[in-house]
Amino acid sequence: MIQFSLFNIPVRVQPWFWITLALIGGAFRANSKEALFSMLLFMLAGFISILVHELGHALTAKYFGKRVEIVLQAFGGYAAYSGGGSLSKLQSLAITAAGPAIQILLGGAVMIPTESFDGLSEQGEKFFTILYMISFLWAILNLLPVLPLDGGRLMETILGPHRIRLTLKISIIVAIVVAILGLKFTGSILLPMFMGLMAYESYKALKGISW
Numbered sequence: 001m002i003q004f005s006l007f008n009i010p011v012r013v014q015p016w017f018w019i020t021l022a023l024i025g026g027a028f029r030a031n032s033k034e035a036l037f038s039m040l041l042f043m044l045a046g047f048i049s050i051l052v053h054e055l056g057h058a059l060t061a062k063y064f065g066k067r068v069e070i071v072l073q074a075f076g077g078y079a080a081y082s083g084g085g086s087l088s089k090l091q092s093l094a095i096t097a098a099g100p101a102i103q104i105l106l107g108g109a110v111m112i113p114t115e116s117f118d119g120l121s122e123q124g125e126k127f128f129t130i131l132y133m134i135s136f137l138w139a140i141l142n143l144l145p146v147l148p149l150d151g152g153r154l155m156e157t158i159l160g161p162h163r164i165r166l167t168l169k170i171s172i173i174v175a176i177v178v179a180i181l182g183l184k185f186t187g188s189i190l191l192p193m194f195m196g197l198m199a200y201e202s203y204k205a206l207k208g209i210s211w
C-alpha cells in the first residue's frame with residue numbers, strides 16, 4: 001500500500017487500485033512494449049484523474065471543518081470525512097458535486113492545449129488525451145443516479161431520508177440499464193460487473209428497510 005499526504009490530507013492507495021487500472025487499461029492485451037507502455041500511461045492518467053476527483057470532495061469537506069482522508073481502491077476511491085459538526089443539505093451537495101466538477105475542469109484544462117498545441121511528442125499527446133478522456137468519462141459515470149456513485153449521493157441528498165426506497169429503486173433500475181447497455185456496446189464485462197454489484201448492494205439495502 002502506498003501512503004502519502006497532499007494538502008495535509010492523508011492519501012492511501014491500495015494495491016487493487018493499480019490492478020483495476022491495469023485491467024481496464026488493457027493488461028490482457030499488453031503483449032508488446034508499445035501495448036505495455038500504453039497501459040502504464042493509462043494507469044498514470046487514471047491515478048492523476050481519480051486523485052483529483054477525490055481531492056475535490058476532500059478539500060470541500062475540509063473547508064466545511066471536516067477531518068478528511070482519501071482512499072484509492074478497486075474501481076475508484078472515496079474521500080472519508082468526520083467531525084466538525086453536522087452538514088447542511090447545501091454543504092452535503094457541494095461536497096458530493098465537487099468531485100466530478102473538478103474532474104471535468106481538469107479534463108477541459110488538459111483537452112484544450114492538447115488539441116491545439118503541436119509541440120507535444122507522440123507519447124505526451126497520447127498521455128494527455130488519455131487523461132482528459134478518463135476525466136470526462138469518469139465524471140459522467142459518477143454522475144449517474146446510482147448508489148454509491150456521486151450522482152446517487154446527490155439524488156439521496158435531494159430526495160431526503162424519507163424517500164430512501166425511491167432512491168434505491170432508481171439506483172437499481174439505472175444500474176441494470178447501464179450494465180445491459182455497457183455489455184451491448186462495449187463488449188467488456190467490467191462495466192456490467194461494476195454496475196451489477198452496485199445494483200445488488202442497492203437491492204440488499206432496499207430489502208433491509210423495515211419501514
